[in-house]
Amino acid sequence: MGHRFAGVGAVRDGLDGVQYLADEGIAGVVYLADRLAKPVLVEGPAGTGKTQLAKSTAEMCGARLIRLQCYEGIDESKALYEWNYKKQLLRIQAESQTWDEVSDDIFSEEFLLTRPLLEAIRATDPVVLLVDEVDRVEVETEALLLEILSDYQVSIPELGTVEAAQIPLVFLTSNSTRELSEALKRRCLYLYIDYPGLEREREIVHTKVPGISQSLADEVARIVRSVRQLELKKAPSVSETLDWARTLVLLGVEHVDAEAAAETVQVLLKHRSDIEKALKELSTGDARSSGLPR
């Protein structure tokens, strides 16, 4: 099987091309996922671009993105496949054949409704499968995923085993609200996407926000870094940083001073206590003045 990417560098350039700034770790794991034909489990704080990574990878490869949004109570009829009962019923009533003929007939592909996982397996065009927020499903339901993740196949009792026409790139994302099972983790490559460092965040802001000046992007990134160092209920995510930068550009702010920050900080922080704390901390200048134990 041909590989999708020539090297780590190629992945990074490719992602750059679709405006996703990957660091060494992200690009390396995507590259390995292709080479080792393994799914990638992506964890990290909310809003750091986990889902976006899957989308951007699909865009980079020119592949179709098939997305399975997980939620509590999802089952195989929503994730894998389902028999089309109504159609089966019609089929039985339509013709008066012998029982044997009908019973063989109604469990054929014609009556199968494919759901995201099976669809990704059966696709002949290039696809990227995204299993979003996999930590929302119960531990028992996780087992549904195991066969497809390790062997790229789905067993349907009435039909037999459906094997993958090609091995798709698979991304699973998790906000780590619970520990995923060892069995699942073992089958995946693991990628933790943390908040980006100063340089990368500056780059992200600069690429993603049209019309922002280099110096404003730099200031935004530096302020966000300082804010993240405070102990907040919810640290600003990358998407919130971008929203904030866009707000500043819209308001025509060229240089963020305390006043501009105070007026727009609601875009960045969503808890009242966080906002108060950030404003207080950032306007005193002297770090570590709050008297909190550190």
Place this chain on the structure above:
Amino acid sequence: MQVTARGAGAGPSPLLGLLGGFIAELRRAGLPVSLTEHLDATEAARHVPLDDREAFKFALAATLVKHHAHWQAFETVFEVYFSLRGAEYEPDGDSWADDVDPAELLDPRGEGRGAPLSEDAFARLLFAALLRGDQAQLRAAARRAVQRYGGMAPGRPVGGTYYLYRTLRSLGLEDMLERLLETTREQAGRPLTPLEERLERDEMESRIERLRKEVEAEIRRRLVADRGTEAMARTLRKPLPEDVEFVHATREEMEALRKAIHPLTRKLAARLSRRRRHRSRGVLDFRRTIRQSLSYGGVPAEPRFRYKRPAKPEIMVIADISGSVAAFARFTLHLVYAISSHFSKVRSFVFIDGLDEVTDLFETSDDITEAVHRVNTSADVVWVDGHSDYGHALGVFWDRYGRSVNPRTTVMVLGDARNNYHASGSWVMRELQRKARRVFWLNPEPRSYWDTGDSIMSEYSAHCDGTFEVRTLRHLERFVEQTF
């Protein structure tokens, strides 16, 4: 089987051997690395160019480290096993000019090239490197500093922290921050606004931190070269954050714990509420099932169930916050308040030898960390001498708050039961057990230490529904999960 087959096919590759040792060390450090993951790592190593150290590191991490909290341990072991060993990293290249690209560390006045630098000139170079914040320069400066001030000699039996301390002290980093800021202010040519001041400070702090990290890495590299990989890995082995004991945690470990408790509480809360929902299905509700069956012509097609309404307990936490166990009490209080939505009411009391209610501090503050801090400063907990006196504290509790204990109350006592040979006051525990739903005692000491010295655990445990050894975050998590 597969391992030997693959190993034989590739010949006795030194990399495979090194990888094997590396993974064995990861396991010793507490990371759960399975055989499959070992094979994946081997496979992954074949796909990345070995001269790209970063790519190699991330490839190993992706296959071996499946938990973010383990990253730090992984990184340490990686640094030891795959430390930089090129010629340019030889510990003894003595002249400044050979070691570093001169253009990188150009002295402002051009002096000192080739010749060994004077103390003063080196300090200036370091300052310039920090001011510019260039990673390569910082690294070169760090390497230079260790060479100069570390005083490292082969075979010297002292720990890495000693060298670190020596080097850092000689660099005079204490007033470095202020000096850097001073220079920045001068360069700006006008007074900085508080916001700018703060940003500059954060920036400079991060640079100094980077320098410190580089110095640390350099020392570690030299030690590895001197003592060998295995020995070094052994001395650097540290418990994972969830296995750090509260009572013996160093300041750094405390910091790691504080970071670890946040995701833990979130996870725990999610798990508790999920379990609550799942448990909610009870026995068949006959009356409602029959009622429902009427719409199906009397066929009970849709059974109805009685839903249990799980009782939300009232919690009373009585915590010893004297020096030795303060950290433990802090973490436990933090955890209890983080999941307080699962309880109908949480009241908390802290004591050393006197006792004070601190429920207000938690309820009026949004921020648990701050509340814990305020507990330490504003609670009135010292009665006589500031040494734990469980007997007196429990007595005060009974007198003042004993009446509010009722059959829905769960009482949790946190402490090591080291009573400094005061009267035990265990009758209070007996009374509490009689009135409350459940009484638990959480002790941060290992079970084998209980009842040694001035610990009188068994006097109390006789009146408890459960006693728990809670030395680490992992224990704490298990306790909460089993109990609520």
